[in-house]
Amino acid sequence: MKPKLKLTYESELKIAFLLLLLFLVLINFGTLYLLKVTKASLSKEFDQKLTTVGNSVKTLFKELQPADETALRKALIELTFKSEVEQIDVLDFGLQYLNPRILFSTDLNDPAxxxxxxxxxxxxxxxxxRKGTPVYSKLIKEKLVPGQNQETYYKYYFYPFNINNQNHFVIAALKNRAGNLAALEKLSKLEFFFGGLGxxxxxxxxxxxxxxxxxxxREIKHKASEAQLILGESSANEIDSVVKTFQKTIDELKHKEEILRELYQSTSEKAQNLSRLNDYILDSMSSGVIICDREGKISRLNQAAEEILDLKSASSINSHYKKILGQENPLAHLIDKTLAEEKVVKNLDLEVGRPNGEKVYLSASSSLIKDDQGQLVGEGLLFSDISDIKKLQEEINFKEKMAALGEMSAGLAHQLRNSMGSIIGFTNLLKKVLKDDSGNSEIIQHIVTESLVMEQLLAKFLNFTKPLDLALEMVNLxxxxxxxxxxTSEYTKRKDIFLATPAPEEANFVMADKLLVKQCFQNLFQNAFEAMPNGGKLQVSIDEEKDFLKVEVSDQGVGIPSEILDKIFNPFFTTKETGTGLGLSLVKKIVNLHQGKIKAQSQTGHGTKFIIHWPKEPGTQPAAVDSKEKVYYLNA
Known part of the structure; x- marks a missing residue:
């Protein structure tokens, strides 16, 4: 038994493509052969038709005498229409083939x-x-209408015969359209050309x-051979070896891909956990953090920054810090300086405005964010809200100022009071001595009156400067x-001001010194009365806020200019000609003594509002106080 012919994969592939090429060649030659057969069949049919017409012409000339020209012409014209021949011409060339003449022509208008x-x-x-053999002409291209571009193909059939055994050489020229034959011939040429080219x-x-x-x-095979993955290149199962090698490589790649996918997933989870941890750390910080890239776009904004600056993280991320913070914001200036000079700033105190108009005090520090090559990639801003610390510092400064003022002025006021007592005593003595002198008595009485006013003012001042003790009790605010x-209405004798207060079902009780609380509100009302010379409404509201009662006192007065609003609680600060500047200072002192807070809001021409947060239970222990202590109405 003969062994099977073993072919390599390359040989099989080459043979397959060569067979495909051979198949295309056979198709091409088959097409050429079909065109040739079709052309031969059509040409044969064409020739048979013209041969039949030629025989018919010969028969007509034999049956009809040439002298009977009318009958012959009529018969030839009928033959032309019936046979669908384009043109029939009968020419007599005579014996010498000279001077031929037309015996018949369907186109009498053509002299040529x-x-x-x-x-x-x-x-x-x-x-x-001449030997009596019919002849076919080649394909002739002529214009359908002279002077136009439309053309078609014709073919002549020349049929020789004699008339009634005369020695005249007569030819019947039959002309017929051969467009189909011309098309087939052209198609054959094109097929041959394009077939060969194809x-x-x-x-x-x-x-x-x-x-x-x-x-x-070959490359796969070569690489596999170099890697000693294929044993024997001439093996009969060469292609199987390559396929198995390729499959093995794919399996290894899939395995490694799975390992890489697991590593990527693990790394991605760690990165996400680290990112979440960073978010948790940033959001748990009480200080605000803003991180910007080098172009100034915000990439991170923690929760504290949103609360401190009253911003929204969703609309701030990927936005420029100047658009979010504002062009004139001190924080924006700090970021500008850090990015431009590449220098850090530490513990810079700033006053920053919020979108709602409020102001907060911040302690801000900036830092530079750099990559491994030391290139600047961004900037970090860390800031804390020190508004409470600022207010506490102001209160401490106020208390220190008050303490120093009290120590200094107490002795001075005491000496002045003693001197005023001596002046009043000597003035009364002088009045008794000069009681008969009416002119001098009136002058002496003015001295006594002014001295008493001065003594009362000194008494008020001493009352303001001396330490106050609290006699705490539950009072209805x-x-x-x-x-x-x-x-206050009775004291000022004003009946044109009305009080508007809420009417809660339950009373608003606080643990406080009743006498001092009353003095606090009398001083506030005294200021409100003076701010409304034409009368008006005094609005008081009380609301509970956790451990505090929020009391708002609003008047309809002339208001306080913004440039002096921060000074109204300072001792001796007043804008009135007869005021001492101690009324609101005493109010603040009483509120602070109860561990409360007070602030003022005002706009010129729109009245003033005092907001007091009064604690329900101050932390200060109750202490004894003289219940007979006087309450003074101090002009602010």
């Missing part, structure tokens, strides 16, 4: 018929015609495809407010 027919007959065709291109493409197809296979308003 004889010339056209003679041009289509070659010398060899003349010889055949075979040539297919041959080139076959070699190129074989080369392109085998190139990666609303009741004290009503009493303070009525006493």
């Amino acid at each position: 018929v004889i010339k056209k027919i003679s041009e289509q007959i070659s010398p060899s065709d003349w010889e055949r015609l 075979i040539f291109l297919a041959l080139i493409a076959t070699f190129w495809i074989i080369s392109a197809t085998l190139k990666p296979y 609303k009741e004290i407010i009503n009493e303070s308003f009525h006493q």
Whole structure:
């Protein structure tokens, strides 16, 4: 038994493509053969038709005498229409073939018929015609209408015969359209040209495809052989070895891909956990953090920064810090300076405005963010809200100022009071001595009166500067407010100001010194009365806020200019001609003594509002106080 022919993968591939090329060649030659057969069949049918018409012309000339020209013409014209021949011409060339004449022509309007027919007959065709053999002309291209571009193809059939055994050489020239034959002939030429060109291109493409197809296979095979993954290149199962090697490589890649995917997932989870941890750390910080890239776009904004600056993280991320903070914001200036000079700033105190108009005090520090190469990639801003510390510092400064003022002025006021006592005593003595002198008595009485006013003012001042002790008890704040308003109305003798207070079902109780609380509200009402010279409404509201009662006292007065609003609680600060500047200072002192807070809001021409946060239970232990202590109405 003969062994099987063993072919390599490359040989099989080459044979396959060559067979495909051979198949294309066979198709091309088959097409050419079909065109040739079709053309031969159509040409044969065409020739048979013209031969039949030629025999019919010969028969008509034999049956009808040439003298009967009318009957002959009529018969030939009918034959032309019936046979669908384009034109029939019968020419008599005589014995010497000289001076031919037209015996019949369907186109009498063409004087060049004889010339056209003679041009289509070659010398060899003349010889055949003289021997009585019909001749077919080649395809002739003529214009359908003279002067136009539309053309078609014709073919002549020359049929020789004699008339009634006369020695006249007569030719019947039959002209008919041969457009189909011309089309087939042209198609055959095109098919031959493009078929040959196609075979040539297919041959080139076959070699190129074989080369392109085998190139990666050869490279894979070569690399596998170098890696000693294939044993024996001439093996009968060469392609199987390559496929198995390739499959093995794919399996290894899939395994490694799975390992990489697990590593990526693990790394991604760690990165996400680290990112979340960073977010948790930033959001748990009480200090605000803003991180910007080098172009100034905010990449991180923690929760504390949102709360301190009253911003929204969603709209701030990827936005420029100047757009979010504002062009004139001190924080924006700090970021500008850090990015421009690449210098850090530490513990810089700033006053920053919020979108709602409030101001906060911040302690801000900036830092530079750099990459491994030391290139600047961004900037970090850390800031803390020190508004409470600032206020506490102001209160401490106020208390220190008050303490120093009290120590200094107490002795001075005591000495002045002693001197005023001496002046009053000597003035009264002088009044008794000069009691008969009415002119001097009036002057002395003015001295006594002014001295008493001065002594009362010194008494008020001493009352302000001396330390106050709290006699804490549960008091109804609303009741004290009503009493303070009525006493102030009676003291000022004003009936054109009305008090508007809420009417809660339950009383608002606080642990406080009743006498000092009443003095606090009397001083506030005294200021409100003086701010409303034409009368008006005094609005008081009380709201509970956790451990505090929020009391708001609003008047309809002339208001306080913004430039002096921060100074109204300073001792001896007043804008009135007869004021001492101690009324609001005493109010603040009483509120602070109860561990409360007070602030003022005002706008010129729109009245003033005092907001007091009064603690329900101050942390200060109750202490004894003289219940007979006087309450003074101090002009602010």
